[in-house]
Amino acid sequence: MKRILFKAVTMLTALMTAPVFADTSDHIEQYQLNMTKGVTDISAGVYDMHMLMFIICVVIGAGVFIAMFISMYFHRKSRGAKPANFHESVKVEIAWTVIPFVILVVMAVPAMNLLIDMEDASEPDITVLVTGSQWKWHYKYMDNDVEYYSKMATQAGQISGKLPKGENYLLEVDRPLVIPTGQKVRFLVTSDDVIHSWWVPDFAVKQDANPGFINDAWTMVNDPGVYRGQCAELCGKDHGFMPIVVIAKEPAEYDKWISEQQAVQQQAKAEEQRLLAMNMTMDEAMEIGEKVYNANCAACHMPNGEGLPGVFPALKGSQIATADQPKHIDIMLNGVTGTAMQSYAKQLTMSEIAAVVTYERNAWGNNTGDLVQAKDINSALNGQ
Amino acid sequence: MTTATDSTHTDDHHDDEHHEHHIPPGIKRWLYTTNHKDIGTLYLWFAFIMFLIGGAMAMVIRAELFQPGLQIVDPHFFNQMTTVHGLIMVFGAVMPAFTGLANWLIPMMIGAPDMALPRMNNWSFWILPFAFLILLSSLFMEGGGPAFGWTFYAPLSTTYSNDGTALFVFAVHIMGASSIMGAINVIVTIFNMRAPGMTWMKMPLFVWTWLITAFLLIAVMPVLAGAVTMVLTDKFFGTSFFDAAGGGDPVMFQHIFWFFGHPEVYIMILPAFGIISQIIPTFARKPLFGYASMVYATASIALLSFIVWAHHMFTTGMPVAAELFFMFATMLISVPTGVKVFNWVATMWRGSMTFEVPMLFAIAFIVLFTIGGLSGLMLAIVPVDFQYHDTYFVVAHFHYVLVTGAIFSIMAAVYYWLPKWTGKMFHIGLAKWHFWCSLISVNVLFFPMHFVGLAGMPRRIPDYALQFADFNKWISIGGFAFGLSQLIFLVLLVKACKKQGDPVSNQVWEGAEGLEWEIPSPAPYHSFETPPVVK
Numbered sequence: 001m002k003r004i005l006f007k008a009v010t011m012l013t014a015l016m017t018a019p020v021f022a023d024t025s026d027h028i029e030q031y032q033l034n035m036t037k038g039v040t041d042i043s044a045g046v047y048d049m050h051m052l053m054f055i056i057c058v059v060i061g062a063g064v065f066i067a068m069f070i071s072m073y074f075h076r077k078s079r080g081a082k083p084a085n086f087h088e089s090v091k092v093e094i095a096w097t098v099i100p101f102v103i104l105v106v107m108a109v110p111a112m113n114l115l116i117d118m119e120d121a122s123e124p125d126i127t128v129l130v131t132g133s134q135w136k137w138h139y140k141y142m143d144n145d146v147e148y149y150s151k152m153a154t155q156a157g158q159i160s161g162k163l164p165k166g167e168n169y170l171l172e173v174d175r176p177l178v179i180p181t182g183q184k185v186r187f188l189v190t191s192d193d194v195i196h197s198w199w200v201p202d203f204a205v206k207q208d209a210n211p212g213f214i215n216d217a218w219t220m221v222n223d224p225g226v227y228r229g230q231c232a233e234l235c236g237k238d239h240g241f242m243p244i245v246v247i248a249k250e251p252a253e254y255d256k257w258i259s260e261q262q263a264v265q266q267q268a269k270a271e272e273q274r275l276l277a278m279n280m281t282m283d284e285a286m287e288i289g290e291k292v293y294n295a296n297c298a299a300c301h302m303p304n305g306e307g308l309p310g311v312f313p314a315l316k317g318s319q320i321a322t323a324d325q326p327k328h329i330d331i332m333l334n335g336v337t338g339t340a341m342q343s344y345a346k347q348l349t350m351s352e353i354a355a356v357v358t359y360e361r362n363a364w365g366n367n368t369g370d371l372v373q374a375k376d377i378n379s380a381l382n383g384q
Numbered sequence: 385m386t387t388a389t390d391s392t393h394t395d396d397h398h399d400d401e402h403h404e405h406h407i408p409p410g411i412k413r414w415l416y417t418t419n420h421k422d423i424g425t426l427y428l429w430f431a432f433i434m435f436l437i438g439g440a441m442a443m444v445i446r447a448e449l450f451q452p453g454l455q456i457v458d459p460h461f462f463n464q465m466t467t468v469h470g471l472i473m474v475f476g477a478v479m480p481a482f483t484g485l486a487n488w489l490i491p492m493m494i495g496a497p498d499m500a501l502p503r504m505n506n507w508s509f510w511i512l513p514f515a516f517l518i519l520l521s522s523l524f525m526e527g528g529g530p531a532f533g534w535t536f537y538a539p540l541s542t543t544y545s546n547d548g549t550a551l552f553v554f555a556v557h558i559m560g561a562s563s564i565m566g567a568i569n570v571i572v573t574i575f576n577m578r579a580p581g582m583t584w585m586k587m588p589l590f591v592w593t594w595l596i597t598a599f600l601l602i603a604v605m606p607v608l609a610g611a612v613t614m615v616l617t618d619k620f621f622g623t624s625f626f627d628a629a630g631g632g633d634p635v636m637f638q639h640i641f642w643f644f645g646h647p648e649v650y651i652m653i654l655p656a657f658g659i660i661s662q663i664i665p666t667f668a669r670k671p672l673f674g675y676a677s678m679v680y681a682t683a684s685i686a687l688l689s690f691i692v693w694a695h696h697m698f699t700t701g702m703p704v705a706a707e708l709f710f711m712f713a714t715m716l717i718s719v720p721t722g723v724k725v726f727n728w729v730a731t732m733w734r735g736s737m738t739f740e741v742p743m744l745f746a747i748a749f750i751v752l753f754t755i756g757g758l759s760g761l762m763l764a765i766v767p768v769d770f771q772y773h774d775t776y777f778v779v780a781h782f783h784y785v786l787v788t789g790a791i792f793s794i795m796a797a798v799y800y801w802l803p804k805w806t807g808k809m810f811h812i813g814l815a816k817w818h819f820w821c822s823l824i825s826v827n828v829l830f831f832p833m834h835f836v837g838l839a840g841m842p843r844r845i846p847d848y849a850l851q852f853a854d855f856n857k858w859i860s861i862g863g864f865a866f867g868l869s870q871l872i873f874l875v876l877l878v879k880a881c882k883k884q885g886d887p888v889s890n891q892v893w894e895g896a897e898g899l900e901w902e903i904p905s906p907a908p909y910h911s912f913e914t915p916p917v918v919k
Contacts, residue, residue, distance in 0.1 A: 031854055032839035035771055050768045057758035064754055067729050072747070077669070077736045084734040087671040096726045097719055104715045107765065112708060114767040119704045134544075159847060161453045169452060171849045189701075194540040195634060197699060197774060201840045206770045208700045210635055211539060212628020215701030232699075232774040232842045234533045236540060237460045240845030308460060310527020311546050340544050 036201050039223045039248070043204035045114050053107060060103075118204075121218040124186030128177065132189075132196030132209040132231065133342055135238035135299060139177050142188075146261045149347055150175045151295065152241050159241075171228040176245035179221065180254035186218045192342065197233035200246055206232055221248040236340070237311075238299050268349075275351050276375045282358070285371060289359025292352045297360075300340060305364040312340065316364040325370060328357055329380045350377040407909075415510070418502030419909060420487045421805070426509050427484025428798070432877070434476030434516065435791075439867050441469040446863035449856050454847055462846035463531035464523060470534030471552075474652065475559045476516050478786065481794045482655040483508075483566045486594050489801065490570060492900035493588045495579025495918065497910040500572040508565035515558035522548040522555075533844060535645070538626035538637040542618040549619055553612045560605040567601035570594055579899070581918030585676065588898055592679050593658030596686045600647045600654070603690075607644040611637065635700050642693035650689045653785060654682055656753075656793030657724055660746050662898070663800050664728050667743035668735030669895040674727040681720035681727075688717045698769045707766045714764035718757065725754055740893065741815040745796035748823055749789060756784025759834070774844075777837025783830045795822075795873070803892045807906030808885035814876040821869035828862030 037047045075081045129140040129147075140147035153172045157163035166172070179185045189198050191209035198217075199206040207217040221227075231242035249257060280288070294303060297315075301307050305316035315321045320328050332353050335343035344353060351374040361370045407413050417423060444465050448456045457465070487505065491498055499505050523529035527546030530536065541549060574595050578587070587595075614637075617623040624630020626637045657678075665672045672678065694702060694710040702710075728750055737743070759781040763772055772778060795818075803809050832855040837843075841852045848856065879885070891901045899918070903911055 031835070032851060033835045035838040036840070046767050046771055049765060050762070050771065053762045053765055053768065057762060061754055061758055064725060064729060065751060068732060068747070068750065071729070071733045071735065072737060072739075075668075075733065075735050075737055077738045081734070081736045083668065083670040083736040085670070086734075087673050087675070087731075089674075092730070093674055093677045093723070097723060100719050100722045104718065107761075108712060108715060111711065111765045111767055115707060115711075116704060118767055118770070119707075159454050161455065165452060165850060167850070169850050170847060194544050195537055199774075199842070201771060204767075204771055206699050206773060210628075210701065213633070213635070213701070229840075230842050230845075234463070234537070234540065234844045236544060237463065237531075239463075240459060240842075240847050308527070310525070310548070311460060338543055 038202040038204055039221050039225065039227065040203050040219050041222070042114075042118055042219070043202060045117070046204040049111060049114055052110070056103065056107065121186050121216045123184065124218060125183035126180070127186045127188060128179070129188045129190070130177075130198050130209065131192055132198065132235070132242075133192035134194065134236050134340055135231070135242040137173075137177075137198070137242070137244060138192075141258065144258050144262055146258060146265055148175050148265075150177065150245070152243050154241075168228065170241065171230070171243045171245070173243055173245045176226070176247045178247045178249060178254060178257055179219075180251040181221050181224050181248045183251060184218055184220045186216055189215045189217060193340065194235045195233050196231050196235045196242070198229075198244060199232040200227050200229035200244055202227040202229075203246075208233055224248050224250055237308075241299075272349050272351070272374075275349075276378050279373050280351065280355065280358075280371075282362075282371050285355045285358040286362060288352065289355035289357075290363070292348065292356040293359050293363075296344065296348065297356065305360070305366075315360050316366060321360050322366050322368055325357075325361070325372070326380070328361070329353075329372070329377060332357055333377070333381060345381065350374040350381070353377045416506070418498075418506050420491050420499045420502070420505065421907065421909065421911075423499075423505050423509050424484045424487030424489075425805075427480045427487060430509070430512060431477050431481035431484060431794075432874075434472050434480070436870065436874070437520070438469050438472035438477055439870060441465045441472070442863060443867050445469065446860040448846055449848070450860040451857065452848055452850055452853050457846070459846045460528060460531055463533070463844070464529045466844055467530045467533050467536075468519065468523065471519065471530070471556075472516070473786070474534065474648070475556070475563075476512075478652045478790045478794070479563060480512060482594075482597070482652070482790075483563075485590075485655065485659070485794070485797050485801075486566070486570050488805065489900065490573055490591055490594060491577070492804075492903065492907060492911045493591050493898060494574065494577060494582050495899050495912045495916045496573060496577035497913050499569050500577055501569045504565050505569050508562045508569065511558050512562050515555045515562065518551050518558070519555035522551040525551075535638075535641060536612075536615060537641075538615060538618065538634050541615050542626060545619065550616065553616045556612045557609055560609045563601050564605050567598035567605075570598040571602075579912065579915040579918055585679070586918060588658075589661035589672065589675070589678055589682075590655065590658035593654040593661075593682050596682050597651050597654045600651050600686055600689065604644040604647045604651075607640060608648075611640045611644065614640070635697070638697050638700060639694065642696045643690075645696065646693040647686075647689045649785075650685055652790045653753075654686065656749070656790050657682060659793045659797045659800075660728060660749055661724075663742050663746040663796055664731050664750075666800075666893050666895040666897070667740060667746075668732045668737050670731060670735040672727070673730035673733075674723070677723055678727055681723045684720040685717060688713065688720070692717060695764055695769075698766050699773050711764055711766045715761065718761050718764075721757055725750060725757075738894075740799075741810075741812065741819055742796045742800035742893075744816075744819045744823075745792050745799060748819075749792045749796060752784055752788030752792065752826075756781055756789055759784065772837065774842055775837035776833040776841045776843055779843050780830050780833035780837060783833070787830065788826055792822075798877075800893075801900070802880055803888040804900060804905050804907055806880050806883055806885070807887060807904075808880065808883055809888050810880045810885060811876050814872055814879075818869060818872040818876060821872065822866060825862050825865035825869055829859055829866050830862070832859050832862075 035047055035050050037044055127142040129142055131138040136149050136151040138149050150173045153174045154170050155163060158165045158169060189207045189209045191211040193211060196209040197206055198209055203219040205217045205219050207215050225248055227246045229244040231239055300312040301315050305314060307314040331341060333345045335341045354372045354374045354377050357372045361368045408416060414426060448462055525548055527548055529548055530552040532541040532545055574591060614625040618625050624632040626632045626634045661672055661678055692710060692714045695714045698707055763769055763781060799815060836852045836855045841848055888905050890904055892905060899916060
């Protein structure tokens with residue numbers, strides 16, 4: 001009988017799990033049961049504290065349940081049990097008030113010490129400003145002239161099921177945060193719009209990003225590697241699509257990387273000035289514009305430009321996108337206060353803004369024929 | 385009170401018929417009713433319908449999460465489902481069900497003819513359907529319903545929400561008004577209408593826990609009303625309570641919300657403690673162990689519930705001193721809660737137990753609520769909470785205390801008192817099917833959530849990374865099975881309301897003690913027209 005049941009259960013399991021296994025890669029550990037130990041001393045401490053709590057809770061739970069099941073088995077009427085008549089004992093009541101209290105103290109002391117260590121973000125080696133916005137992260141290295149946005153890199157086709165899902169489905173970004181190993185990295189965490197939460201389980205760092213306020217957290221990573229996390233606070237429609245990837249490099253490699261980035265970003269600024277003098281053709285502008293649109297705008301205004309009625313306005317046929325060009329550029333540069341529309345002045349180059357404005361004014365039947373150039377954006381920026 | 389003095393009848397059955405003549409026919413009976421039993425029935429059916437609607441939303445959520453990728457709904461609608469599921473289950477299912485039980489049982493338990501304020505009782509029920517009509521209708525409007533989670537954190541619920549937020553705010557206002565009226569009624573009834581000899585320390589624990597719950601409701605529902613009003617004015621009238629740009633603070637919203645929200649958690653569990661404390665002694669055939677300590681433990685939990693709210697907010701960047709304070713205060717709550725569990729086990733110890741359906745649910749409650757309570761203790765530890773917070777570990781925790789806690793206790797209560805209400809034993813076969821199907825599926829549903837949470841799956845996401853796929857499939861299967869199991873309950877309840885089944889005695893259950901078991905089954909329209917004397 002037992003064997004048949006076992007067979008049935010294993011067959012059922014095989015049937016249930018087959019389709020999912022088919023499109024997941026072998027590298028992924030399925031059925032992970034427990035919290036990660038992580039890669040920092042703090043995360044290891046958190047894991048140990050978690051296990052201490054878990055074991056104490058299991059012991060308490062087991063004690064209660066065993067007592068319950070003993071009495072359910074032996075003290076049942078069908079076994080002829082006669083009810084006892086006791087219903088009070090001050091001694092027992094005091095005992096099961098005081099003993100749990102002592103157990104709580106045993107838990108509280110190590111928890112307090114660990115917490116005090118975790119919250120001590122003083123004397124960092126480097127500082128990174130982490131800013132959340134719907135639905136991407138921005139990293140700014142406070143000690144170097146380097147800053148950039150980090151967005152989810154998973155293709156829309158993988159989410160909709162048109163493409164097979166990759167190994168790091170939903171946990172991959174275009175530009176990961178890079179930090180050195182063995183150094184104390186402080187994160188200053190804030191937000192441009194709603195509350196987000198920056199969470200990397202391997203570091204045991206989870207810090208809410210509150211608009212208008214700056215929180216801090218820190219980590220010191222022991223092993224080089226790639227560590228993945230996600231936004232942990234509901235932040236609107238694409239909350240589930242706001243991953244975090246951190247690459248920890250040896251300090252020498254990190255120094256090389258950061259100076260390269262510094263040079264690249266300076267070069268890009270020079271390049272942007274140079275591009276001001278150049279004009280795009282309509283086809284070029286539409287091609288670049290479509291890419292920029294799908295990466296930055298389509299999450300809210302939708303790939304077809306129709307938006308989400310009552311939530312995000314349509315661009316298709318809208319007054320601003322078909323007539324009022326200065327207003328259109330102004331919204332791109334400054335956003336709209338009191339709405340989810342962000343400022344893109346920092347996020348995109350002037351030629352990208354020019355291209356996406358051109359795209360929005362000519363796609364989906366908005367055939368205005370308007371061609372906006374980088375220098376128009378520049379004069380709008382400087383005209384203010 | 386006049387009915388009690390006017391009546392000279394001593395024959396309960398005759399009284400019953402005498403009053404039946406005054407009941408208007410059809411829908412008017414239910415619209416105009418001021419009878420605590422009718423209103424209790426309305427509350428309970430309303431709660432059950434809401435339970436099914438909120439459950440249907442949970443089915444949408446679990447269907448979407450059955451496998452990775454977006455298959456069924458878009459993320460905006462998914463967020464509406466999680467939000468409205470939470471609001472409906474908290475304000476539409478659990479709270480009205482407890483109010484329904486209070487209406488039915490408190491007058492019978494304290495020897496009163498009815499609730500003290502019958503017209504307000506009618507009003508507090510009949511505004512509820514409108515509140516939920518408003519909330520649910522927003523789902524069909526342009527932009528959809530609320531999509532910011534049942535906790536409606538600003539500024540997601542203010543600057544970044546759609547205009548339907550106004551409907552959400554008004555719906556919550558009405559729900560709050562209903563709860564406050566219900567609570568006032570409970571307090572006034574218990575203070576003024578106890579039968580001679582029904583002293584405070586003789587009151588059944590269900591009455592005690594409800595009395596304390598009613599005070600919690602009166603204390604915190606106005607705080608919730610304040611929070612939603614501030615959301616309303618921030619969104620529509622240009623105030624800046626929660627907007628740093630105008631001198632406000634989004635974290636202040638969370639402090640205000642959880643100052644309501646944590647006592648709210650106990651509002652949803654204290655009456656459950658009362659129910660379990662009624663049922664366990666009956667089927668153990670032994671008096672409740674430590675009655676007085678149960679009362680004191682309930683009061684301590686209620687008092688502590690006002691100083692632990694920020695344990696929902698450990699990652700918001702509070703100072704270390706505040707984190708430590710809220711950690712210690714939260715850990716303290718496990719002491720009186722533990723006392724309750726130990727008392728129940730001690731009540732069972734050396735009893736003479738039988739396992740009728742209410743007892744099955746009550747035992748499942750103790751085991752599964754304890755699991756939820758222990759994971760709550762783990763969540764109290766701030767450094768590890770940084771890892772647990774906003775993951776499925778939290779989802780597992782609060783569903784263990786709310787579904788296998790509050791909801792199981794409500795089901796236990798319905799099975800326990802249903803024969804008293806209808807005069808007929810419910811269909812025991814169906815009830816056992818309902819219990820075992822629910823018990824197994826609810827654990828398939830919620831237990832693996834601990835694992836995916838620890839493995840790093842955030843809550844409130846419509847799609848997830850591949851390593852969570854297998855557990856999520858099991859969770860969804862458990863979810864569908866739990867949903868279907870409730871249809872058994874529906875069939876059973878419909879049969880019971882049609883008065884099918886074998887007639888039962890006054891006492892119904894062999895070990896049952898208390899005033900409600902001394903009156904006939906079904907209970908007469910006005911339970912006690914002349915107050916009984918309690919020895």
